[in-house]
Amino acid sequence: MHTSTTSTVPLDPWSAAQLAEATGGYWYSGQIPQGEIKRILTDSRHAEAGDAFLALKGERFDAHDFIRQVADHDCQIAIVSHPVDVEICQLVVKDTRLALGQLGAYRRGQHPQLKVIALTGSSGKTTTKEMLGSIFSQLAPTLVTRGNLNNDLGVPMMLLELRAEHQYAVMELGASHQGEIDYTSKLVQPHVAGILNIGTAHLGEFGGRDGICRAKAEIYRHIDATGTSIIPAQDDFSDEIRAAVQTEKVISFGVGGDVFATDVELQTQSARFQLNTPEATHPVNLPFAGQHNVHNAEAAAAFALAAGVGIAEIIRGLEQAQAAKGRLNFIQKGHHLLIDDTYNANPASMRAAAEVLAQQAGIKVMVMGDIGELGASAAQQHYLLGRDLVAQAVNFVVAVGEFAPAVLEGARSTQYGKKMQAFLTQEQALPFLIDLVDTHQPQSMSFLFKGSRYTHMETLMTDLMEKL
Structure with a gap:
């Protein structure tokens, strides 16, 4: 912990x-x-x-x-x-809002010995943060962003928790508007900082992915001059990200980067791969499922290397890391599996979750809630999700919420439309899910629940578990 x-x-x-x-x-x-x-x-x-x-x-x-x-x-x-x-x-x-920031910055200034690692991105922030917390906490007392305290209020609140014993801080920085990461990264004064990816989360606030890229790239403005910038080697916006870097030292991760995974074996609840660094190649048994989490591990390794952590400690930290609550938590109930991925969602993480579900046993059921903060593109993004999710190796996709009709429409644009069911409310969806279980007895089933935080998809998951 x-x-x-x-x-x-x-x-x-x-x-x-x-x-x-x-x-x-x-x-x-x-x-x-x-x-x-x-x-x-x-x-x-x-x-x-x-x-x-x-x-x-x-x-x-x-x-x-x-x-x-x-x-x-x-x-x-x-x-x-x-x-x-x-x-x-x-x-x-x-x-008082600015005063909170000033107090956080003051406390940060009282800890000159502290080495700060800051990260942002459209998806994977929480899991990468947990991996980094696991790596650094085995070395020395480490402050790690708790929950979603990653905005202009949450970041200074976390800094107020700094104590003399802390040697490291792993800070997750989120953005819901331009200038927010510029503000929070200035407060935390990182030695190592970078972007995981530029996706479609928060499209509504930024008017497009180029706006998201500009907002996230603010993280490079306040890195210590002798510090290191971390960048994704392969991203649609890799050139723009690279252009925003201001430090001499740069470490890239992912295919074609300085730190990358090869020989990846994806298992139902974990992954094995070779971690390649500029020095050597090492095997890793990662207790996280999915290709996207292998990518998160590549990023975590790059951040840790930049902070001077040895490869043995990095591997130990990755292998001992635990998922945050609601992040691909596997729950066995009788002979059925329920995967709790309800912490939050964006289009990229929803697709990644479906890939994890596709690797599970039995009848596979994806239960998805709405994705928020997509602005004017919300209906189109949900349509595309419906189209793509039913093409995965899953048996049923159950969409719940205001945008469920758009998801259904997307699914019906393909040959797999019959996999899709759409409901406006959880109360309407629950009887269908119970009926699915009854219909497929005695076969085992794997359910994955995911949606934006405000949809509270964990409620529907809990309701179903009580009936199993």
Whole structure:
């Protein structure tokens, strides 16, 4: 397990002077808190004595409204963008969202010994991050991005968890708009950073893949001058990515790159391959299924090599890595297999998941929810998915959600249209899935569930498991 999520070591405390210095704020009415401040947090439900509550303001909420509530729970300090009429020490700053970033950057600056690895990409970020966490955590205490804390709020929140014991930090950086990765990579000050791929995730926000490439390529702007840029050797945007690199040192991964896999053997729940580096070739038994995860392992190896990790430690870390919850987790229920890949989805990862399902035993059923953040191209992207998924070696594809009709239409444009069933809701899909199991008794079945986070496809998976 990663030290970042399991350590009970208390966070390094803050002083009132440090909070003011980091944010450029001032203490309202001269009320300055005395003693140590144990942590800064943004969730009012967890604020208690010794904490500083930072009041964020969003489009539909204003946490300044909760300051009386945190004061009632003995939290005596608030960081605010305007004073409020509550008896509590208030550090007034220009913008609490920016103040969170300033505090994260301040904490990062307090750890000059820290070696930071930062990565972004349209798919594979979470799994590659977990692989890197496994590699670095065996060497020294390592901070690893938790869950999806990879945006302009999540990244500084993770930096606030830095402790003196940390020697490494593996930071996942996401982008939902131009400039976001420029902002977060400046906060984390990486020594090694790079892009995994340029796909079609978040197409809606960026208006096209070239826009996605520009947004992701911001990660190269703030790498330490003596650091290393990591690039995919074969990507539709490899030339544009290479042009964005500003460091002398570059390591590429994938076919034609510096670090690449050969002799790949894909198994039902794992993969074996030879890992080729500039120094030598080594066998790897990867506990992850699918060609896409072999590619993630190539990337993880490139990042780790750039950070000075030896090949033996890299292989050990890859072989001991564990998938994040909802990332191709294999669950055996009786003689049926359920694959939980519900953490999130984009078009590339949906296709990759279908390839993994195609290698399983028995009757193979792909259960897919909608993919979000595709903008105006959403219907077309779902149509193409329907066309491509039924062509895989699976027996049934069950689409659930608003775009299920578009998926169905795509499937019917092929000779495999009869494999596809479409439902607008999970409640409508569940009886069909139960009926499928009953119809195919006593054969074993393999189900794979996947969709964007907001579709909560794990709910449908759990409902089906209860009936098996």
